[in-house]
Amino acid sequence: MNHQQLPDGYEVLEPFVDFWAVHGTAARDAKRTASSEAQRKGFYQIAKDHVPRALAELDQTPLHQFNEKQTNLMNLLLSFAHVVNAVELLGDGEAKHAKFRAAMPFLRSTADLPA
Amino acid sequence: MNEHTPVYTSPDEAVAWMGTDPIPAKAYYDPEWFELERQAIFMRTWIEIGHVCELPEPGTWIRRDLEFANASILIVRGKDGQIRAFYNACTHRGTQLVEEESGRGSNFLCPYHFWNFGYDGRLIAAPDFNRFALTKEDCKIPKVSVDTCAGLIFINLDSNPKQTLREHLGSYAEGMETLPVARATHFAEYTYEIDANWKITYDNFQENYHLRHVHGLTGIATVHPDNLYGYPTKYTFDGANRTQEIWSNPEPKITPMQGYNFGLAAKFAQEEGVLTGPHARTYFAIFPSFFIIGTPVQHFSHKVYPISATRSRGVFRVYWIGEDDSASKRYSREYALASIHDIHTEDVNIINRAQKGLLSGAIKNIHFMNMEGLCRHLYLNVVKAIDEWQAEQGKRA
Ligand code: FES
Ligand SMILES: [Fe+2]
Numbered sequence: 001m002n003h004q005q006l007p008d009g010y011e012v013l014e015p016f017v018d019f020w021a022v023h024g025t026a027a028r029d030a031k032r033t034a035s036s037e038a039q040r041k042g043f044y045q046i047a048k049d050h051v052p053r054a055l056a057e058l059d060q061t062p063l064h065q066f067n068e069k070q071t072n073l074m075n076l077l078l079s080f081a082h083v084v085n086a087v088e089l090l091g092d093g094e095a096k097h098a099k100f101r102a103a104m105p106f107l108r109s110t111a112d113l114p115a
Numbered sequence: 116m117n118e119h120t121p122v123y124t125s126p127d128e129a130v131a132w133m134g135t136d137p138i139p140a141k142a143y144y145d146p147e148w149f150e151l152e153r154q155a156i157f158m159r160t161w162i163e164i165g166h167v168c169e170l171p172e173p174g175t176w177i178r179r180d181l182e183f184a185n186a187s188i189l190i191v192r193g194k195d196g197q198i199r200a201f202y203n204a205c206t207h208r209g210t211q212l213v214e215e216e217s218g219r220g221s222n223f224l225c226p227y228h229f230w231n232f233g234y235d236g237r238l239i240a241a242p243d244f245n246r247f248a249l250t251k252e253d254c255k256i257p258k259v260s261v262d263t264c265a266g267l268i269f270i271n272l273d274s275n276p277k278q279t280l281r282e283h284l285g286s287y288a289e290g291m292e293t294l295p296v297a298r299a300t301h302f303a304e305y306t307y308e309i310d311a312n313w314k315i316t317y318d319n320f321q322e323n324y325h326l327r328h329v330h331g332l333t334g335i336a337t338v339h340p341d342n343l344y345g346y347p348t349k350y351t352f353d354g355a356n357r358t359q360e361i362w363s364n365p366e367p368k369i370t371p372m373q374g375y376n377f378g379l380a381a382k383f384a385q386e387e388g389v390l391t392g393p394h395a396r397t398y399f400a401i402f403p404s405f406f407i408i409g410t411p412v413q414h415f416s417h418k419v420y421p422i423s424a425t426r427s428r429g430v431f432r433v434y435w436i437g438e439d440d441s442a443s444k445r446y447s448r449e450y451a452l453a454s455i456h457d458i459h460t461e462d463v464n465i466i467n468r469a470q471k472g473l474l475s476g477a478i479k480n481i482h483f484m485n486m487e488g489l490c491r492h493l494y495l496n497v498v499k500a501i502d503e504w505q506a507e508q509g510k511r512a
Contacts, residue, residue, distance in 0.1 A: 025303070025449065025452065025453075028449075028453075029453065029456075044372075048371070048372055051372070051375070051446075052375070055379075055442050055443045055446055056443075058441075058442030058443075059441045059442050059443050061442075062440075062441075063439065063440070063441070063442065063445065074442055074445070074446075077442070077446050078445065078446060078449045081376065081446055081449040081450035081453055082449070082453045084370075084372040084373060084376060084450065085333065085373070085453065085454055085457050088370035088371065088372060088373055089332050089333050089335065089370060089373070089457075090332050090333065090457075091332070093332045097457070097460065097461070099464075100460035100461060100463065100464040101456070101457075101460045103307055103309075103460065103463055103464070104305050104306070104307040104431075104456065104459060104460050104463055105305060105306070106303065106304070106305045106452075106456070107304045107305060107306060108302065108303055108304040109303040109304075109449070109452060110301045110302075110303060110435060110438065110439045110445070110448055111439060111445050111448065111449050113301075113438070113439070
């Protein structure tokens, strides 16, 4: 059983899809809050080297023409955008920070719009 | 000998004129004082409530509820393209016309007895209307003054505003028109309600003294030995409004992906023609409780709406020009948004505590040092507005 969820060439990111590749800014913020430090660090360490390549590749296709695999990759990258500060800036402070974030929900974001 | 030339000097003279007096703490929690502010300021000053991109074409409308006025307001773009505002209330027996946040259509149908109002608030049709001793002209919904600057929509609940919006914004109107928000087509939004007086909430964002302490991890890029607190380079004042120029750290400590992500965002800002501009570092504070910051990559506004003496609601918006038209742009915006949200969630957490400590009344005065001069300026203008209002009431009595 090998159900590929990302475009070819991103096998190394497949293990992160189920948890992180979600639609919507608020949902991604909630994933960051729900994640463990190990989950964030693991995702960050593996994904960071692939971000420029993945964006360059996705940029070749208009957003509204993404297939399911491209959409998954996009959502994964968008969740990565939330994880960067948690890992690079906050570190141990992230757990405390997560509590503050719940008080200020995202109500609107361009990333929530259909492309 | 190596003389160190500091990269930063604080603009002390610009704020010295306001003095150093302690500030009565009561103004930050007392319900009677709040009632004065409500009547003297909020019920008759221009209040920012949205952006023209929310009314993209004739027939579109938005609803905004203002707790301080117990009012729900409809802001509509008519067939003629004009933006108008009126109360979300039927002139028959007062029923709210709409519950939705926004919509489009050509009229407002009251769900109770089906009075039908046009986009200018006039009664168009009403069933069995000849049983009323009224003309349709009598049944116009009370209007609310509305105007725009830099794409931002302001309303004034005074039935006869003392100033135009332009007069209220004074010399800053022109500068605000140069900001990206004036061309914005999209925005992200996050909001909060908090147990804090509107000035406590708003003041947090008017001073940088707390940056180092409250944003020690998220705001590390702003810290420099010559300006440990990230104080601004300049202050200006015009009437009840004020500005500061945000300092640019020449040697920011940037982490790897933070640097990559902001690099992407800067590239897009360059393409959109907003990376540099006369006010790319200006923070415009518009009385009573709105500010917008010119920074192009996280171009955000904040509006604080009072609810009671010790409760307020804040609305943050990050404005963008154009839709997300590529994966990279969508990604860079998501990062810019999440990053500024990180900082603001830290602010909201500390504001809560700032209010709690005042409630007992044991603290009689609070203190603003010179680099908290914008907070002092707000207080002084609140007092001035209340004095003026009371003088007017005295004359009327
Ligand atoms: S209250 Fe609106 S039609 Fe009667
Ligand atoms: Fe802050």
